[in-house]
Amino acid sequence: MNTSTPFELAELQKEARMGAQGSETTARAVPLIDLSDFDRRRDEITEQLWRAAVDVGFFQLVNHGVPVAQVREAFAMSERFFALPQATKAQWPLARNAGWESLAQVRPSTGVPDQKESYQITRPRMAGLYPAEADLPGFQATMLAFEQASWAVGMKVLSCFAEKLGFERDFFARAHDPDADTYQSTLRLLHYYPIPEDVQDKLDYVRGGAHTDFNCLTILYQRDGQGGLQVCPGKEFEAQEWTTVPPREDLITCNIGDMLMRWSDDRLLSNFHRVRNPLPGEYMGGRYSIAFFCQANTDALITSPSGKYPAMTAGDYLAERMKANYRRKD
Numbered sequence: 001m002n003t004s005t006p007f008e009l010a011e012l013q014k015e016a017r018m019g020a021q022g023s024e025t026t027a028r029a030v031p032l033i034d035l036s037d038f039d040r041r042r043d044e045i046t047e048q049l050w051r052a053a054v055d056v057g058f059f060q061l062v063n064h065g066v067p068v069a070q071v072r073e074a075f076a077m078s079e080r081f082f083a084l085p086q087a088t089k090a091q092w093p094l095a096r097n098a099g100w101e102s103l104a105q106v107r108p109s110t111g112v113p114d115q116k117e118s119y120q121i122t123r124p125r126m127a128g129l130y131p132a133e134a135d136l137p138g139f140q141a142t143m144l145a146f147e148q149a150s151w152a153v154g155m156k157v158l159s160c161f162a163e164k165l166g167f168e169r170d171f172f173a174r175a176h177d178p179d180a181d182t183y184q185s186t187l188r189l190l191h192y193y194p195i196p197e198d199v200q201d202k203l204d205y206v207r208g209g210a211h212t213d214f215n216c217l218t219i220l221y222q223r224d225g226q227g228g229l230q231v232c233p234g235k236e237f238e239a240q241e242w243t244t245v246p247p248r249e250d251l252i253t254c255n256i257g258d259m260l261m262r263w264s265d266d267r268l269l270s271n272f273h274r275v276r277n278p279l280p281g282e283y284m285g286g287r288y289s290i291a292f293f294c295q296a297n298t299d300a301l302i303t304s305p306s307g308k309y310p311a312m313t314a315g316d317y318l319a320e321r322m323k324a325n326y327r328r329k330d
Helices: 010-015 042-055 068-082 139-164 171-175 258-263 314-323
Strands: 032-034 058-062 099-102 116-121 186-192 206-211 217-222 229-232 241-244 252-256 272-276 287-294
Touching (some): 032 042, 042 139, 068 139, 068 217, 068 287, 116 139, 139 186, 258 314
Antiparallel strands (some): 099 116, 116 186, 206 272, 217 252, 229 272
16 A cells, blocks of 8 residues: 655655766775675674765675676676567566566656666566577576575675664565565666767767666676766765766675665665766777666565655555656556
């Protein structure tokens, strides 16, 4: 049940004001946090995660437990998927945050489609949406294993935030229960299209428009040499000063999403990020990334501890955010 007031999210009002190019700064770096020896170092890691989330809203994880070989396998499978003919991919159209789309996501910050295609795996909604073994051998098994590994990293990080917020350690793991029919966390394969040669010297600035994420926590995998991701760190987003997030295959980039910001009464920051177009002399080919969105189950109630925001289910919240971002209304 939707327990919210009429839907006018402050997140969308802010996002619509983020279309300018802004400027780039190296004055603030994205924190790097080592998860090795996690159980013994849990208190130390928790404090590092909290500081990063409060200050920047973005951080990168090293020694996170997902083998580089598994990351490379997932990217290789993603490339094979996107190399399929357009007509083949169109057999699995995006519906309820699952399936394939191309040039369908229109950010309020730009008003034009992001220059990409994506394929989204939301496990309870995948009936008829997986490629057949004949089309792409091993795809489903590979991606479900990668989704499970990504979920484990996300829940480890969220368990630290749960304790800092005064919840039980497994609070967010229960809110993201993968065995429930209401599970809606999503693995998203992304392919930004290559830049055509005849426009490489005429590019506007943005490949993927400025936005915040809808979820609790984003787990992002990038490929070496395929950069462009930038974050607008700190609370003063109006200044639009952008910091580049280094692409390294051994790192997981994480950012706080809007669901978790609400759950924390805005103590944890869901900050704007974008993908800029390559500059002359930079790599102009296709850009691949893989994101795992820790999105609380549809029946989980997002409550603001102080009452700053109206309570609403995660299902209602995600549905309304999707409506503002996609041409297709499923």
